[in-house]
Amino acid sequence: MSTATLEAPSIPKTVYHVTDSGQGSAISIRDFNLFYGEAQALYNVNMEVQRGMVTSLIGPSGCGKSTLLRSLNRMNDLIDNLRIRGKVIVHDNDIYAPGVDVIALRKRMGMVFQKPNPFPKSIFENVIFPLRVEGISDKAMLEEACERALKGSALWNEVKDRLNESALGLSGGQQQRLCIARAIAAEPEILLMDEPCSALDPIATAKVEELIHELRGQFSIVIVTHSMQQAARVSDNTAFMYLGKLIEYGATDTVFTTPKDSRTEDYITGRFG
Numbered sequence: 001m002s003t004a005t006l007e008a009p010s011i012p013k014t015v016y017h018v019t020d021s022g023q024g025s026a027i028s029i030r031d032f033n034l035f036y037g038e039a040q041a042l043y044n045v046n047m048e049v050q051r052g053m054v055t056s057l058i059g060p061s062g063c064g065k066s067t068l069l070r071s072l073n074r075m076n077d078l079i080d081n082l083r084i085r086g087k088v089i090v091h092d093n094d095i096y097a098p099g100v101d102v103i104a105l106r107k108r109m110g111m112v113f114q115k116p117n118p119f120p121k122s123i124f125e126n127v128i129f130p131l132r133v134e135g136i137s138d139k140a141m142l143e144e145a146c147e148r149a150l151k152g153s154a155l156w157n158e159v160k161d162r163l164n165e166s167a168l169g170l171s172g173g174q175q176q177r178l179c180i181a182r183a184i185a186a187e188p189e190i191l192l193m194d195e196p197c198s199a200l201d202p203i204a205t206a207k208v209e210e211l212i213h214e215l216r217g218q219f220s221i222v223i224v225t226h227s228m229q230q231a232a233r234v235s236d237n238t239a240f241m242y243l244g245k246l247i248e249y250g251a252t253d254t255v256f257t258t259p260k261d262s263r264t265e266d267y268i269t270g271r272f273g
């Protein structure tokens with residue numbers, strides 16, 4: 001792993017000092033702008049999400065973190081009067097190009113939301129839901145996928161004897177790890193997490209953070225978090241956003257110890273936000 005300067009000449013104001021995974025980019029965001037009706041929420045964002053690494057999006061409330069995250073798998077498509085300009089490149093293809101299969105795109109990107117959102121079904125059916133959607137019905141294949149995903153989300157030992165019980169009977173922290181199991185069951189390449197610990201207590205948060213650490217390498221993870229401590233603990237790279245702009249995108253250690261932009265410094269030292 002080396003520290004490389006990734007250039008984005010079209011926005012001189014963003015400071016880049018990103019830790020390069022050596023495996024290239026999982027996602028390239030290029031001159032990306034987003035408008036909710038007349039209101040612009042993202043301004044010329046340029047960012048390379050490094051493959052196999054954990055990337056945190058931080059910044060004060062309303063700065064556009066969730067908007068940017070949801071732009072990566074086109075979750076924003078469902079919003080009326082939304083316009084975008086720019087590109088999001090995954091596997092050399094712009095995901096906003098005409099004719100893109102959005103369902104296929106979302107299969108490559110598992111998503112975990114703020115609040116655990118298990119379906120009112122059994123633990124087993126929750127985990128293998130994405131495979132059912134794909135039309136897989138082979139029992140042995142589903143059981144194997146379920147076990148793999150639950151082991152991957154560090155929940156297997158806690159639920160292996162109650163797979164047919166309702167997922168709603170699990171604790172909040174277990175439900176969130178179940179949602180992570182569901183997100184990884186179809187073996188996506190990228191995991192998008194929108195404040196995955198905001199509804200969890202400190203112990204459950206620690207477990208999810210540990211899990212993120214374990215999933216690193218296997219998946220490219222982008223996580224929105226309000227907690228700077230969490231960003232510092234779990235991520236390789238951190239992107240600081242402010243008023244819809246990407247201000248600084250760099251190696252997490254550097255962002256938190258020696259930020260290069262005064263706005264980043266003001267935020268991480270608690271002067272605003």
Ligand SMILES: Nc1ncnc2c1ncn2[C@@H]1O[C@H](COP(=O)(O)OP(=O)(O)OP(=O)(O)O)[C@@H](O)[C@H]1O
Binds near residue numbers: 041079
């Ligand atoms: N569906 C929407 N329609 C219109 N405006 C929206 C919508 N979603 C977000 N916005 C606006 O876009 C801006 C960015 O919001 P976003 O939720 O992305 O910020 P955030 O950094 O994730 O905030 P928070 O940390 O509070 O969750 C805000 O001004 C917000 O009001």
